[in-house]
Amino acid sequence: MAVLPIKLTKTNRDKLAQVLWVLNWISVVTGIILFSLGIFLKVEINKRQDLMAESQLQSVPNMLIAVGLIACVINFLGGKICYDCVDTNKFLRWKLVMLPYIICTFFFTLSVLVGALMCYSMHGQLEExxxxxxxxxxxxxxxxxxxxxxxxxxxxxxxxxxxxxxxxxxxxxxxxxxxxxxxxxxxxxxxxxxxxxxxxxxxxxxxxxxxxxxxxxxxxxxxxxxxxxxxxxxxxxxxxxxxxxxxxxxxxALLDYYTNIMHSVGLTVLIIWLFELSVLTGVRYLQTSLENVLRQGDPECESDGWLLENSFVETARSNFNIIKHLGKFNQINISSNGDPNIDKPTTAHYGPDNVPPKSLPMAS
Structure with missing residues (x-):
């Protein structure tokens, strides 16, 4: 059973694609905000670096800078995809790219959440x-x-x-x-x-x-x-x-100062994560609904969209089986490459002199 299914008409799909096009461009701006927050945090830490012992404090601003740059690239590509999805024929050019794009965007969105949590978990490292x-x-x-x-x-x-x-x-x-x-x-x-x-x-x-x-x-x-x-x-x-x-x-005094900065940055990153998650959800609905349109063959028809085609348990089980089969396939390849006698004809051993026995006369 599909997870959170909805029905979309041709008009609804077009409106969804247009809205997602605008939201992706707004997400480019949020990527610039993430990049700016990382630069600001890095400058604040370096400003009083002489008063801090060496630690992993630079990991948070470096991650925000990297995530901000990735956000600009991913959301720019997402805006182009959503703009072309208004036309079903243009969607065919992106059909094979959509699923890898959604998977990459999911892990990127997860990285934004990790960055927000890191801002709230730096108190111990900062104090030390x-x-x-x-x-x-x-x-x-x-x-x-x-x-x-x-x-x-x-x-x-x-x-x-x-x-x-x-x-x-x-x-x-x-x-x-x-x-x-x-x-x-x-x-x-x-x-x-x-x-x-x-x-x-x-x-x-x-x-x-x-x-x-x-x-x-x-x-x-x-x-x-x-x-x-x-x-x-x-x-x-x-x-x-x-x-x-x-x-x-x-x-x-310094701990309170930096804690306030970290909490403010973390709250901003958390809001950006919620926004990116909503954009990702909309792109997923658009992708599944357009794929169902291609299956039905009628661009004007009403189609179903969902987050997952099967339930969470079934999806996790199928992905686990795929990974397990890939592991078995790799083991077979390794064993085949390691055994020189695999895929070679075997030689029959007939006796101590390795001479085949004489054929028996056929009965008349």
Whole structure:
């Protein structure tokens, strides 16, 4: 039994072909949108690539770019096919192409859905990349004289100012690393030397943060050094009052930023997938109805169209049998090519001397 059958008259078939021609051209535009979304996502990731560890984040924008280009080609061809299907005689030129085209379009539509799901499933990879990337960027914050790292200080400062964040998880992350270069430390001061000697790794650690962590909305001048020393500042208690620093970590700030982008892109791709699926459904109805017209031989007759000629179970069973028979056919070919005695005449073995016995005299 056919799946979702409908009856189409000659007028309905012509209108369906015209509508699908318009929708395919709109799908070319959606392909350009997919391509543009992939480029936008790729630029956003590359913009802060120095703050992310190496991961598979580029797979999503690359897939959207590829799917967008394929969409333009497939839908351009689909528009040409649907335009010619208005005339039954012109459909004969595309009759053998229609089924492979629908199969390719089905897998393309499935790729669009996969791209949308990938946008929603990148949260874990993005969080891991930001965690390790920000940790390394903060570690090399002081290396302004090292080639390849001299720009990291500016990058981290711009990040903390723009996203109003501080550190990886919070401002206390700066307490655990040396973010001041040794060239700016006065080794003649006993306090500096004691701090360096008191650390096992010889690092100059302090309870201070870079200036970019200061909250510009705070009425009090920024306290960025000796944050945990109440006696170092007048009328100050870091445990009770709200510090004039950004409290949110940069990992969470960037994660929220990219998550919003991913969800917006994923929603757009999902809407495009639904649109492409409707176009594919219409093309399938047009193909099956026109093939039934050719079987009946009357271009003006009413014909049936369907998504599948048989039920889902029967279609799956028949396709499985076809694949199984193809596998057996390949095994036969392999065994035939591997056995040198196949398809060769056999030699009868008559005896130890390989001499045929004498023929018996015929009875009179």
């Amino acid at each position: 990349a930001l965690t390790f990337g920000l940790r390394d960027a903060m570690r090399y914050y002081k290396d302004t004289d090292t080639p390849g790292r001299c720009f990291l200080k500016r990058t981290v400062d711009q990040l903390q100012i723009q996203f109003q964040c501080c550190g990886n998880e919070g401002y206390r992350d700066w307490f655990q690393i040396q973010w001041v270069s040794n060239r700016y430390l006065d080794m003649s001061q006993r306090e500096v030397v004691d701090r360096l000697r008191s650390n096992v790794e010889g690092k100059y650690l302090m309870d201070g943060v870079p200036f970019s962590c200061c909250n510009v909305n705070s009425p009090r001048p920024c306290i960025q050094y000796q944050i945990t020393n109440n006696s170092a500042h007048f009328n100050y208690d870091y445990q009770t009052e709200e510090l004039n620093l950004w409290m949110r970590g940069c990992r969470q």
